[in-house]
Amino acid sequence: MSTDKSDSTPLRSSAVINEAVQSLREGGLVAFPTETVYGLGADARNPEAIKKIYAAKGRPSNHPLIVHLAAPDKYDVAKIDWAALLSPWVRDLSEDALLLVNTFWPGPLTLVFKKDKSVLNELTGGQDTVAIRAPAHPIAQELLRKFKGGVVAPSANRFGKVSPTSAADVRNEFEGMLDLMVLDGGDCDVGIESTIIDVSSGDKAILLRPGVITPSEILAKTGIKVYQPGEVHKHEAEALPKVSGSLLAHYAPTTPLRLYSPGRVLDALSEFPDIKSRVAVAVFDSETSLVLEDHPSIDVEEVIVSSNSSAFASRLYRSLRDLDQQGWDLILFPEPPAGEEWDGVRDRLQRACFGSGPSSSNHDSN
Incomplete structure (x- = not known):
């Protein structure tokens, strides 16, 4: 396979997407654009492929990954049945969680659910929760639709370093990784990682990572109050799941x-x-x-x-x-x-x- 499918112009050709899908199905890694940052993708049902992500990034194996799902093509359905798409991954989908999904997906909002028993421990860091989002970038959506499954995709950079917002950033991070396919979708619009909300308790939505979708916007559009971790009882706060980007040192340049x-x-x-x-x-x-x-x-x-x-x-x-x-x-x-x-x-x-x-x-x- 060609080592790089990116140049100065963003690529959307079906042939390139199909090659990326085939790579994912064969257990390979594919870097692709989302509206937030570029992700390093692998088949979320393939434990060996997931291990490749941890190895490539130098990421601790107890640090969970986010599963990315596609919305069906909008021409196929009048209203997206997100509950059906989530059912293989999620246990106990609350009304509030479904309202958040229907309001903000596809988009830069990640939700943390109680996981279905079939979800691999390799991607959850051994936790009983799973983080899921549907990225809005058209290349990400096309890749995920054609793959017909979940793709785990942490940011496509070495662990703890500055996240990539262009295909060139990804190539610089993984120079010498000859079997990595990179889909070029231009520069990312949002530029920082998604907002993460924990809905796994069923009764409270709790902010685990801030992003461009704010608690005020969520309240205005859905009527759902999002709590800060400091606003919940001590036992609830202690039970909050670990999520991506929650370490004290992250996104860091080498220069002070x-x-x-x-x-x-x-x-x-x-x-x-x-x-x-x-x-x-x-x-x-x-x-x-x-x-x-x-x-x-x-x-x-x-x-x-x-x-x-x-x-x-x-x-x-x-x-x-x-x-x-x-x-x-x-x-x-x-x-x-x-x-x-x-x-x-x-x-x-x-x-x-x-x-x-x-x-x-x-x-x-x-």
Whole structure:
């Protein structure tokens, strides 16, 4: 098989999709675009294929994966019967869970259910829950429809590192992995991973990972209140399932990354007196230009980032990857403003800061 099915133009040809489907059926790995980030896909019913994902990423085997499902072609059905599509995977599908599915799928919302007994322990990290989503990207949907099954697909990068939002990112991550097929769907629109909601208890929806779909949007569109883990009883919080992206160190560049408070760039720089050379400082487009004459010994370059939360999210990983490859000694990002529309990027930046630096691989166990 050709080692790479991507070039500068996104590919949608049936022949390429069919080849990717065949690769999945044979137990191979296929990287494909979703609206959030690129995923590293394998047949969710094949334990050996799932093990290949963990090996390729260097991911701990107790860290669960998300199953990706396709909606039937919209021309085939007037209303999608998600309950039937979920039945091979899920036990106890509540009315609230089905309402969330019907409202937000396909889209960047992952739901955690009690798993059907047939679901492999290899993909759940040994837990009795399974995380499922239906990605909205047309290439992901076509691949999943033709595959006619579930595909596990964590982000297509080495474990703990910055997630990929282009096919080129995936190729850079897995250079030398000759049997990996990469489907190029252009740049990802959303840019950060899906929101994860736990509905496995049946009576409360609990936010496990923030994303672009916020609790306020869920409440407005469905009437369902989404609880923060801190809002539930201690015994409920202790029973919450582990999910992707929940480790303290994640999404991390090799260059040290720090956040600065509004107007406090100089304070952030002075905390790192050992760094005297090159610093990249991200600045909101709504802010005035920085004045850094007080630090003549530091070579500072401003990088303008959007003050719109959605636009910021869509470019976050692209910016971190690009800056990481430019040889800076330190990257400074502004602390995201208050407000839950910023919670997704705040979560990613805090974990990225914790894991960043040349020894970031040492943080992966946290």
